[in-house]
Amino acid sequence: MEKFEVNILGCGSALPTTRHFSSSQVVNIREKLFMVDCGEGAQLQLRRSKLKFTRLNHIFISHLHGDHCFGLMGLISTFGLLGRTASLHIYAHKELERLLAPQLEFFCKGMTYEVVFHPIDPAKAEVIYDDRSVSVSTIPLKHRIPTCGFLFQEKPTPNHIIRDMVDFYRIPVFELNRIKNGEDYITPEGVVVPNHRLTTPSAAPRSYAYCSDTICQTSIIPQIKGVDLLFHEGTFALCDAARAKETFHTTAMQAAQIAVEAQVKQLVIGHFSARYEDESILLKEAQTLFPNTLLAKENLRITL
Numbered sequence: 001m002e003k004f005e006v007n008i009l010g011c012g013s014a015l016p017t018t019r020h021f022s023s024s025q026v027v028n029i030r031e032k033l034f035m036v037d038c039g040e041g042a043q044l045q046l047r048r049s050k051l052k053f054t055r056l057n058h059i060f061i062s063h064l065h066g067d068h069c070f071g072l073m074g075l076i077s078t079f080g081l082l083g084r085t086a087s088l089h090i091y092a093h094k095e096l097e098r099l100l101a102p103q104l105e106f107f108c109k110g111m112t113y114e115v116v117f118h119p120i121d122p123a124k125a126e127v128i129y130d131d132r133s134v135s136v137s138t139i140p141l142k143h144r145i146p147t148c149g150f151l152f153q154e155k156p157t158p159n160h161i162i163r164d165m166v167d168f169y170r171i172p173v174f175e176l177n178r179i180k181n182g183e184d185y186i187t188p189e190g191v192v193v194p195n196h197r198l199t200t201p202s203a204a205p206r207s208y209a210y211c212s213d214t215i216c217q218t219s220i221i222p223q224i225k226g227v228d229l230l231f232h233e234g235t236f237a238l239c240d241a242a243r244a245k246e247t248f249h250t251t252a253m254q255a256a257q258i259a260v261e262a263q264v265k266q267l268v269i270g271h272f273s274a275r276y277e278d279e280s281i282l283l284k285e286a287q288t289l290f291p292n293t294l295l296a297k298e299n300l301r302i303t304l
Contacts, residue, residue: 002030002133004154004206004304006229009045011270011296013235014067016040021298022067023271025231026051027152027208030133035059036150036210042071043078049299053082058129060136061092062212063122063147069096073103080111087114091128091136093146094119122148125223139223141214143248149211151223159199169193206304209264212271215245216254221262228304230259231296234269234282249273252282256289270296 005028012020022039026049033056035042046053061069072090079088090096097117104115120128120138123146129136132155139149158180166176171185179185185193209224212233224230234252236244244251250258252269259267267290272279279295286293294302 001203002154002157004029004208006208006231006268006302006304007049007051008268008270008296008298008300008302009042009049010039010298011272012039012067013271013273014065015274017274020272021045022071023212024068024071025210026056029152029154031055032131032133033057034134034136034152037062037068037212038072038075039067039069040071040074043075045298046075049301053079054084054086056088057086058089058091058136060128060150061090061096062141062149062210063143063145064093064095064099065145065213068213073100073107076100076104076115077108079113080108084113087116089116089118091118091120093122120148122146137223139209139211139220141211141220142217143213143215147213149209149214149220151210151227152208154205154207156205157202159195159202162198162200165198169198171198208304211258213249215248216250216258218258218261221258224258224262224264226263226265228265229268229302230262230264230266231268231270232258233271234286235271235273237276237281238285240273240275252286253289256286256293259290259293266292266294266302268294268296268300268302272296 007026009024010021021041023037024039024042025036027034127135127137135153137151141147184195207227208229209227210231232255233250234255235249236251238253241251255269283295
């Protein structure tokens with residue numbers, strides 16, 4: 001099975017702590033690296049996670065609060081110091097380009113590569129990236145400023161050839177791609193050999209949804225229905241539900257309720273408030289509703 005991993009670089013919230021870095025993740029799909037948010041310290045965490053800088057070409061920023069984007073300028077500068085030549089693509093609210101342009105001009109004059117900004121509309125659910133391996137769509141969220149999550153959907157892979165059957169029917173090599181993609185084989189004598197006798201199904205395509213920062217919002221459920229892994233912020237415990245509502249955040253138990261209703265396979269909660277010395281309280285609350293819940297932590301790698 002091809003690689004599909006989620007690497008947690010940081011899972012804290014706005015206030016710095018000694019326990020957590022600011023929000024940032026890297027999704028590795030078939031050795032292509034996609035960064036989701038880029039809080040302070042993201043490039044240090046990239047090194048600690050032993051992820052290759054050269055394979056990171058696309059960065060998705062959920063919203064323009066500092067704990068989700070203050071690490072971006074430093075990362076761009078470091079890429080220049082490393083002699084990067086490949087373009088870096090950044091997908092974010094249109095205001096980010098206006099904010100970063102003068103900094104790029106001042107700090108990164110004569111840079112060896114191009115930074116390409118792709119403005120997105122956080123209020124729309126739409127595909128913003130697509131290649132042979134994966135598509136990435138926005139998930140509209142509700143926070144204090146325009147915010148969206150991201151849905152990563154793996155593309156199906158061709159069926160697997162049964163070599164013994166190919167040899168038995170003496171199928172020419174030029175026919176194999178067609179058969180892998182589901183077509184039957186017709187022998188020179190006109191006999192139809194059904195595809196299911198020649199192939200085995202490939203693994204089902206996997207999906208990952210990232211939802212942070214947001215108030216608890218059931219409108220996202222149809223879009224994330226049945227995903228293999230859901231990251232949903234669980235910033236507060238139930239005892240601080242009023243604070244969660246006031247700041248447009250979600251409690252761990254509300255995140256679990258979203259996971260239950262969306263019938264996801266696994267939930268990981270993060271974006272922890274600095275008020276908690278021990279986040280196990282958040283994990284216990286979430287697991288009362290959705291047992292298959294993980295607590296995010298720095299350098300955690302989740303394989304789908």
